[in-house]
Amino acid sequence: MLIRAVLHRIATGLVTLVVVSVLIFLGTSVLPGDVASIILGQMATPESLAALRSTLGLDQPAYLRYFMWLGDLLSGDLGISKAGSGAGTGGTPISEMIAPRLANTVHLAGAVALIAVPLSLGLGLAAAARAGTRLDRSITLTTLGLVSVPEFLVATALVLVVAVYLGWLPATAYVSGTETGTALLKALALPTLTLVVVASSQIIRMTRASVLNVMSSPYIEMAVLKGLPRRRIVLRHALPNAVGPIVNVIALNLAYLVSGVVIVETIFAYPGLAKLMVDAVQTRDLPLVQACAMIFCSAYIVLVFIADLASILSNPRLRYPR
């Protein structure tokens, strides 16, 4: 039954991806102005627009372009970016543009996850284990405060203190792919710290809430009456039953780290994938927007699938889809 449940989830994921691809295509085609008018900007004339449009192949009907795009996508070809190459030249393969950005994004998200996940699980469990104590109250108050602060404020405050006044770290993260060792660590430090603050708060609160929720159920009371130590109750009895929601909030946070950190990327001039997509929207580079959107949606679907899998494994009741 486990395999059937998993297959069911995979099928749902694939259908979601197809629906999303249609939505992405439709969404990008209702943007006002096409890549030609954006490239030429204020300097556009009807003749130069028409000339550029036909060189870029923008005069084909939309449904044709969708199927051509989907076909290329399935064969692993992300397409050619229509901007960026000179007039009358071939264009830039999108995979070439995305690869270094994706690597940067994975570095940043990985560094954040590596710090944020253990940190917030530990703090969340500690708060739950000692609910109502001074430790719990201070953790709750701090996370509540940090959750309500927008990330650009966290980022700007960190830059102001650490980079501008103290001068310990660079204010911007130039990541060219050539940095190694300390230079890379220094470049990544401030954006990582910002995102750790933003991501951990949510995971801590969710961990504490779901563990406490389980802690009030009768079988925990039984364990307490049996005289088990508090630590063992939390880790062995409560946590496995609270894993579902916790893994889900971690997965959502990771997905956010892949696709939603455009503000942090902008403030630190960090060349990640989210920034590439926003730039692509601004320049109406639709193939690039579509490729980025597909990567983000796939990341969401895969991460949520993993979270589901973890829930299924930890909770046998979910193995029987109704």
Place this chain on the structure above:
Amino acid sequence: MHGDETTGKDLRALQQKFKDGGISRRDFLAALGALGVSAATAQSHLARAAALAASPRRGGTAIFASNLHGPDDQLDPIVFTSGIDYTRGRACYNNLTQILDHLTLHPELAEEWSANRDATEFTFKIRKGVEFHDGAPLTADDVVWSMNRHLGPDSPSVIKAYFASVIEWRKLDRYTVRARLSAPDRDLPVKLGEKQAKIVKRGTTDFRKGIGTGPYVLESFEPGVRSLHRRNPNYWREGPNFDALVLTAITDPTARVNALIAGDVHLIASVNSRSVRLIKNTEGVHVNSTPSGRYGGICCLKNTPPGANDHFVRGMQYIQDRERIVRSILKGHGQVGNDHPISPAYGADHCTELPQRPYDPDQAKWHLQQAGISSAELFVAPVAAGIVETCLLMQANLKKIGFDLAIRQVPTDGYWGAVWMKEPMNVVSWNMRPTANAMLAIQFAPGAAWNDTYWNNPRFGELLRMQLAETDPARRYGMLCEMQRLVHEGSGMVIPYHLNILDGVSDRIHGIPVVPLGATGAHEWVEFAWMSE
């Protein structure tokens, strides 16, 4: 707050500018006077500044952060549209001619040039012994190929309007080319100094390699991230001074200023006028504020109501509280506009005889009553520094005289295609052009593609053509003056202010030329600036 410390810093910045040759002796003394320094003290400061004058030093890696970049960054000069493109173009390529300090014209790849009597044929002698970065020699073929890319209706060139009168570029021999024109154009050599008129290698198909004859060799180029350039060891003339350049952009204005203050970058473009004080009060960095012809303005379309009514436009012009806009909105980093685009930054081309249009609510009220119009709708997007605030001030002042101006705020994204030149009242920004004639022609020539007020004045069109054919300087000026007056009195443009170019500069960077055509000395710093220890 504006204590001795700030004055001391201003003074150092001025001394620096003077010794780098950025300002004349007279400007230096005048600026000191404005800082409240007595004449005798000023003379001693001048002597010290002159003594400090140092010769350029070689070495260092200069890091420049522009304000915009993206996956559409270009290395094909004819489609350059942003500051980061222009800067990279300056590093990779050369022009035939070069526009330097205070808009003076110098030879670059063209050693010399001559025109026939009626300025319909120009002959350029190409410099010998110049090599492209890949070792190929520069010849007339490369020049002809590069320049012909701007011609013809299908050309994607951003500046093809400049060369509309050019019939063809032809090679005469290995080092001589000739341009044949269908109408006289005395300004042609100046236009060849524009950012898009770079000379590339004949038959280039992949511009991302950036192969040109310029002062730096391109090492790596990632659009929307950054580019790396190394000094060209075979450069055909003295220079450049830096060992290497890193050219990037930081799109967030606050982050850009932070990066300058923290020392991550040496040079930033497009400083927000609100950040100027912060930079001024920080050790080790300063602001270069250069008066320019760039402006933000309000277009009233002349082919549709309400702009079709001359009284209406006049009312909109008289209601501009220009002094206050420059003082409060631009924090002093701008010049009062006079409803035509030729600001004093155009030097001798600026018409000094034209009286300044004042802020006069009574006149405005009278004109609006004559027009019989009591309300209008204005589309506003933040396309130029200060334009949104200017429109809000205008709205408040109009309300006082009983006129109801509705302001529709729209995003910049998509603005040029959807709003500009379409809605009866909208806002616009224009960069400075290298000559007054080029600026006037591009925006006001009858039937021009970007005639954004649809103003049609046959006499103006005739003057544009006559001025390009005229040789007598006094008569050229007379014609320019008449054109400025015609725009000032007849077009649908409201130009309340001209913007200064605001660059943030590390105190270690010296020798940025003063060229008001664009950020950081119209990008000419790349070849001429240098870095002290």
